[in-house]
Amino acid sequence: MKKSTLALAVALGAIAQQAGAAGFIEDSKATLGLRNFYINTDNRDGAPGTTTRSKNAEWGQGFDLRFISGFTQGTVQFGVDAIGLYGMRLDSSRADHGNYSGTASGGTVFPSDGNKAVDDYASLGLTGKVKISQTVLKIGTLQPNNPVIKTNDGRLLPQTFQGGEIVSNDIKDLTLTAGQIEHGKGRNSSNNEGLSIAGANGSSNYDAGNFVNKFYYAGADYKITKDLTASYYYGELKDFYAQNFLGLVHNWAIGPGVLKSDLRYYRSRDNGANGDTAGYYTTGYYSDHTTNATKVKGKVDNDLYSYLALYSVAGHTFGGGYQYTKGDSDFPWLNQGDGSSNSTTTDMQIQKFARAGERTWQARYAYDFAKVGVPGLTAGVVYLKGSNIQTTTGDKTEWERDITLAYVVPQGPLKNLGVAWKNAMWRTDVATRDQDENRLIVSYSIPLL
Numbered sequence: 001m002k003k004s005t006l007a008l009a010v011a012l013g014a015i016a017q018q019a020g021a022a023g024f025i026e027d028s029k030a031t032l033g034l035r036n037f038y039i040n041t042d043n044r045d046g047a048p049g050t051t052t053r054s055k056n057a058e059w060g061q062g063f064d065l066r067f068i069s070g071f072t073q074g075t076v077q078f079g080v081d082a083i084g085l086y087g088m089r090l091d092s093s094r095a096d097h098g099n100y101s102g103t104a105s106g107g108t109v110f111p112s113d114g115n116k117a118v119d120d121y122a123s124l125g126l127t128g129k130v131k132i133s134q135t136v137l138k139i140g141t142l143q144p145n146n147p148v149i150k151t152n153d154g155r156l157l158p159q160t161f162q163g164g165e166i167v168s169n170d171i172k173d174l175t176l177t178a179g180q181i182e183h184g185k186g187r188n189s190s191n192n193e194g195l196s197i198a199g200a201n202g203s204s205n206y207d208a209g210n211f212v213n214k215f216y217y218a219g220a221d222y223k224i225t226k227d228l229t230a231s232y233y234y235g236e237l238k239d240f241y242a243q244n245f246l247g248l249v250h251n252w253a254i255g256p257g258v259l260k261s262d263l264r265y266y267r268s269r270d271n272g273a274n275g276d277t278a279g280y281y282t283t284g285y286y287s288d289h290t291t292n293a294t295k296v297k298g299k300v301d302n303d304l305y306s307y308l309a310l311y312s313v314a315g316h317t318f319g320g321g322y323q324y325t326k327g328d329s330d331f332p333w334l335n336q337g338d339g340s341s342n343s344t345t346t347d348m349q350i351q352k353f354a355r356a357g358e359r360t361w362q363a364r365y366a367y368d369f370a371k372v373g374v375p376g377l378t379a380g381v382v383y384l385k386g387s388n389i390q391t392t393t394g395d396k397t398e399w400e401r402d403i404t405l406a407y408v409v410p411q412g413p414l415k416n417l418g419v420a421w422k423n424a425m426w427r428t429d430v431a432t433r434d435q436d437e438n439r440l441i442v443s444y445s446i447p448l449l
Contacts, residue, residue: 024079027070030449035062036442037156039108044434058109058117059091062156067449071131081127083141085157088120109156111189121190125160135168145343146177147245147264148217148235149334152341154349155187159339162192163215173223177233181215186338196336197240199283199297200274203337210279214238215334219245227251239272239280241300241332257313262321262345264306268332270299284329284356285390294392302327304354308345310364315371317380319364321345323353324388330355346384349402349424350435357390376410379403389430398428418443 038059065084071077089110110117125141142161143151152159165179183192194211202209219233231247248263273280281297308321323346325331331354333342346353346360353360366380382402389396406420422439 023070023077024072025070028068028449029447030065030067032446032448033062033064033066034444034446035064035156036060037062037109038440039155040438041108042436044436056108057091058089058107060109060156061088061090062086063088064157069129071129075132077131079129079131081129081138081140083125083127083160084122085124085160086120086122087156089117107188109188121188123160123185123190125162134170135166137164137166139164142179142181144179144181144217146217146219147231147233147247147266147343148219148243149179149181149215150341150343152187152339154341155339157187159187159341160185175221176218177220178218179216181217181334182213184334184336186336189338193336195237195334197237197282197300197332198330198335198337200240200280201335201337209337210239210273211336212238212240236271237332237334240270240274240282241268242271243268243332254311255313257311260310260312262306262308262310264304264345266302266304266331266344268300268302268304268327268329270301275299282329282332284327285392286328296392298328300329300332302329302331302356304331304344306345308362315368317364317366317368319362319366321362321364322360323362324359325354325357328356346386348382348384348400349422349439350426350437351398351400353384353386353398353400355386355389357388357395358386359388360384360386376408377406379405391430393431396428396430398426398430400424400426416445 040057041055043054043056063086067082069079069081071079087110107117111121112118127138127140127142129136129138140162142163142165143158144161144165145151151161161181162183163179163181165177168176181195184195185192194213195215196209196211200210215235215237217233217235219231221229221231223229227250229249231245233245235243244267246265250261252259252261274282278297282300283296284298285294285296286298287294302325304323304325306321306323308319310317310319323344331342331344331352334340341347342352342354344352344354346362362382362384364380364382366378369377383399385397385399387395387397389398401424403423404420406418408418409415420441422441424437426435428434
């Protein structure tokens with residue numbers, strides 16, 4: 001029996017003995033989240049390839065049932081969480097599924113049955129938890145979100161991971177985090193799979209990649225003052241990469257508004273087999289600088305620096321930032337090839353803007369219409385321009401413009417009903433097709449406990 005499974009069984013056994021204890025039931029919460037999700041991707045410029053149609057479009061209904069227990073009483077307290085996910089296909093033709101070749105693990109939204117979308121898919125996750133003072137250990141299904149690992153929630157159902165995590169707030173103003181992840185379940189999948197990175201995950205044919213079951217992470221967030229927080233995190237994907245992160249976040253009241261400064265640095269290097277085994281190499285641009293020989297895969301070698309400033313005043317948020325990478329490889333993160341997220345400030349609706357050598361500036365604007373008497377209505381636009389992307393055919397550029405318009409009913413019988421439209425346009429001179437994308441999302445959260 002795996003260690004994580006054994007620990008979960010022990011926790012559930014202890015809970016069963018104390019289920020009637022005050023706190024476990026009284027502090028429990030249960031919610032049913034409903035998400036109706038439509039996505040339309042227009043792959044522009046050029047003829048369809050063997051894995052890319054000119055259009056991908058899918059529509060589905062998702063159900064996200066969550067139970068979060070309180071804790072039993074005593075010095076050592078126990079609890080259990082559960083998450084049930086179910087996705088139902090409303091529309092997805094074989095032509096629009098996004099996997100018409102049948103070689104990928106799934107389409108844009110749904111898992112694949114050959115080259116067509118399945119009718120539905122589901123998964124169940126359980127998490128045992130133990131609390132001592134202000135320290136909580138969780139083992140089972142997790143959705144971590146920190147600078148070195150981030151759960152993706154950009155489709156019908158969210159991504160989940162399997163492993164263990166401990167978070168401690170016993171020291172004033174200091175949060176300590178550590179964890180180990182063994183498997184990930186993609187946003188368009190019902191199966192737990194191994195862990196990998198771009199270039200090694202065989203994303204065009206899931207079975208062809210290399211995967212491992214060990215991702216370690218640890219970090220600290222320290223609140224130096226009420227307005228300044230410093231962070232350090234370390235992440236290591238066995239046989240792929242080791243990554244160090246340093247961050248500073250500062251809030252400064254200037255005039256009628258607040259200026260938020262977000263400074264980040266990542267140092268990523270090869271680990272184990274990634275240093276000398278081709279099947280574990282990642283994407284990037286590699287040159288020996290002597291014979292002009294170049295290749296597009298190699299070991300992890302990347303430094304990423306970024307700064308983002310956001311000034312908020314009277315419902316308006318104005319932002320600007322800059323990011324650049326140096327080294328031979330693209331910036332690495334957990335990427336199984338079926339949809340993923342990272343914690344850079346340039347992780348956008350379509351692209352990540354973290355290729356080898358890339359220099360990216362961005363501009364942002366958002367407005368909260370509550371300031372003019374329409375609470376719940378928000379709008380925003382982001383523009384990014386990346387240059388100096390290193391390729392075997394010279395430096396390339398890309399840009400993306402994202403628009404978001406969202407409304408959440410703030411009160412009344414339909415409280416928590418949300419409607420959102422997300423539009424993105426991406427253009428590039430890298431050897432791939434440009435994209436336009438629209439997402440329409442209707443969501444509703446029903447409290448059950």
